[in-house]
Amino acid sequence: MVEGPDGTPVNQWKTLDKDLQRIGRVEDGAQFVSRPMVAPGLALAFVVLAGVGAAILVQGEPGNWVIVAAAVIGAYMALNIGANDVANNMGPAVGAKALPLLGALCIAAIFESAGALVAGGDVVNTVAKGIIDPTALPDPAHFVWAMMAALLSAALWLNLATWFGAPVSTTHSIVGGVVGAGIVAAGFGAIDWSSMGMIAASWVISPMMGGVIAACFLAFIKAKVLYVEDKIAAARVWVPVLMGVMAGAFATYLALKGLKHVLQIGLVSALGIGGMVGILCWAFAVPFVRLKSKGLENRKKSLKKLFGLPLVVSAALLSFAHGANDVANAVGPLAAIVHTLQAGAIAQEVSLPIWVLTVGALGISVGLLLFGPRLIRLVGSEITKLNTVRAFCVALSAAITVIFASWLGLPVSSTHIAVGGIFGVGFYREYDAEKRARRLGIQKGKPVPPEERKRRLLVRRSHMMTVAAAWVVTVPASAGLSAVIYLVLDALT
Structure with a gap:
């Protein structure tokens, strides 16, 4: 101073x-x-790094610049899979507050990568779901451009859907891309329309199956555990049974979906494995639940603690199976491009180079960490309010629905199943609340007026319409994008 x-x-x-x-x-x-x-910026750095790595690994090989471009697009696709699709596995656990968002992101990143690298497979189909016959294309060059167009269109559509906040199917996105490029390159006759019909049917079947099964489990838990006089005693009987069912379902699910590239397991064998795992888990769960339930108050809120650990385990297992399966959506077309350019011929199945698989595995994890939180919050808390019991029912329905679909031979989407399960739980809550309100109103002589019933809706209809519209538009949108991209690539070359 x-x-x-x-x-x-x-x-x-x-x-x-x-x-x-x-x-x-x-x-x-x-x-x-x-x-x-x-x-x-970090996503762009990953995509550039993938391109640089591919350039180093394939230098001097035929079509190396095309492989580098395909690696960049494959990395971009993997980022978008992580940003959009993984929310369906972790959203319920986060919405139920069984996991903090950061913990869910870390667990999902680890198990997605492990699933992709351990069980992602060393052989993949060059064309998604057998939608198009590669031999219908004029030559290998046109096949390469078709795969490039399909991959880029699917990635762009996933990016747009994530921006709008709509969880969509990555499998349907890549299928739409293959259809669009295939029609332009080889005509409508090259498409297997019966397979496309099955995929279209799965738009309705997947969410309905997931929703019905999740609602049934929630109704069972409410009837047998939450709404009985002695809730603690009921929990000690039924919660170990539910844990055993969950363990058996996930063991079967992983045997069918997550480990199919490592071991060839049929449905009967997978069910046998699931049955044995379920019985073992039930045996371990009986003393575990008895210990965890000691000192708990005889009320519904106390019992929700018993479902926390099973919910976290189920979310991790779903992420593992998702990484094992959906990594092919990012790297399948990329592996097909690499093989076609190096061999000079089109193959129905191709081997997966380790660097291609690594791009897919890391891309899914990076996309999840950078862009996943938004859709995780939407799936977990913005459709309907979830707690550990409801989220447990959603996770269990996802595994069981996939098993049913495999038995019926239906192509289903894990995204549609999980989101359908959340809607099913929400709509059952509405039905249950309405039924109880009516019963109470009749007892008191005061029926609930319609405007009050509308105020008590427990599912956000705006999200339902957005999600449903995105599901219906996915295949046509990615097909249209792919057709345009293929025409541009064909014109440029």
């Missing part, structure tokens, strides 16, 4: 303080503006 002419103290640093405050506000503003660009 210095003194002024009149002897009063003067702050000689006042101007400097004001300047520093202005600089601080500018820095805060810059951070606020730049923060949304961090995730896209």
